[in-house]
């Protein structure tokens with residue numbers, strides 16, 4: 001049998017990193033060229049991200065997606081780190097087997113096991129040689145043993161290439177790059193002018209201030225992104241704040257806010273007027289939320305590090321809250337391809353634990369009902385959006401259906417966000433046609449949006465009309481089935497004016 005072929009097409013681009021490796025006490029590290037220095041640091045950044053990804057996956061908690069961890073401010077060489085993390089995850093089952101067979105992952109090295117995985121990937125399947133760093137030296141020292149172990153595994157599994165050994169890990173279909181212009185800092189026209197110098201660019205036909213660029217366009221280090229003039233936010237995700245459509249000057253709660261993409265979108269829709277309370281339970285994620293807010297330039301957002309359920313809806317300081325955006329923790333099943341979840345150990349067919357995953361969804365669903373019921377209890381709320389990035393009925397239609405009696409008793413009805421949007425809620429109860437779904441394949445992300453509007457408080461509320469135009473809704477309701485449907489009495493021709501009319 002010929003030796004397994006190396007997969008050259010996946011060599012990560014580790015060059016381009018400019019920091020100098022730390023000097024170790026008592027001995028000067030050998031001088032090395034810039035490429036090797038870059039690889040040294042990229043492996044360490046990748047190992048840190050990999051540790052968090054694997055820990056989050058092992059506990060089945062959202063420790064942050066691979067992308068969100070890589071694109072956090074602390075990671076310097078994002079492109080190389082991303083490539084290394086993805087590749088190491090892809091090769092992880094093989095690396096574990098090879099390292100176990102060769103017996104080099106002793107308790108001493110176990111403490112740095114993620115760095116061992118990344119380095120082993122890089123040396124066996126990527127860079128080939130590396131001289132600096134103790135883990136690099138370990139892998140180089142045992143490289144022949146590891147290669148022999150790899151060949152034996154190939155023979156045992158009757159495969160002739162690494163590709164065959166890797167099996168069929170889902171490849172991600174290229175998707176357009178969406179970005180949302182932060183109208184607090186820039187105009188859509190100025191961003192188009194700037195980006196069109198080097199990129200093909202289109203305006204999205206549904207979401208205002210959303211631009212569409214070709215798949216693979218990398219803007220993470222672009223000054224417009226760094227300055228917070230644009231946010232790299234998906235289209236479906238950007239529909240959530242628009243569905244809530246808070247009026248400038250209102251007091252609004254974003255109940256589960258981090259990392260804050262929708263919080264700062266709300267601030268932009270409100271033209272920076274009024275106030276937003278952004279509540280986030282997780283202390284670490286509050287830091288990310290605050291970073292997002294700083295980048296957006298919004299100065300009317302107060303962050304609260306705490307449990308939304310602990311906010312007393314009868315507390316006088318929340319008596320004037322008129323809109324709530326509730327985007328609670330969910331399974332993330334609608335963005336699992338986007339999140340690259342197929343690369344995680346828990347997604348491999350051997351490890352798939354169906355009973356565990358349905359128990360998790362049941363637990364999430366119970367939590368979602370609880371927070372949604374709590375959000376409905378705020379006395380002055382006129383508009384409430386419940387959203388998830390899940391495709392599961394249990395987290396979407398079932399949650400909404402379960403709170404309908406409570407919502408109705410408090411004077412809420414379901415309204416229809418984006419009425420021109422064709423994909424509505426699963427028809428599992430009368431009124432589910434008001435709900436909005438996006439499809440992970442056709443619409444690129446699987447989101448769910450439910451909009452509750454208080455019947456007694458719609459006099460000045462702006463609502464989309466049925467045929468896709470946007471208009472001011474006057475309070476006129478008629479019975480339909482067991483739900484209530486609102487009419488538009490004044491239409492506006494363009495969706496672009498959706499929220500701007502409230503600024504007049």
Ligand SMILES: C[S@@+](CC[C@H](N)C(=O)[O-])C[C@H]1O[C@@H](n2cnc3c(N)ncnc32)[C@H](O)[C@@H]1O
Pocket residue numbers: 255256257258259260261262263279280281282285306307308309327328329330
């Ligand atoms: C789906 S994410 C929100 C994403 C955010 N809306 C955005 O677009 O950037 C859900 C967030 O809710 C937080 N969370 C979960 N339970 C919470 C609770 N009881 N109170 C406040 N925040 C909570 C999680 O830590 C997580 O950051």
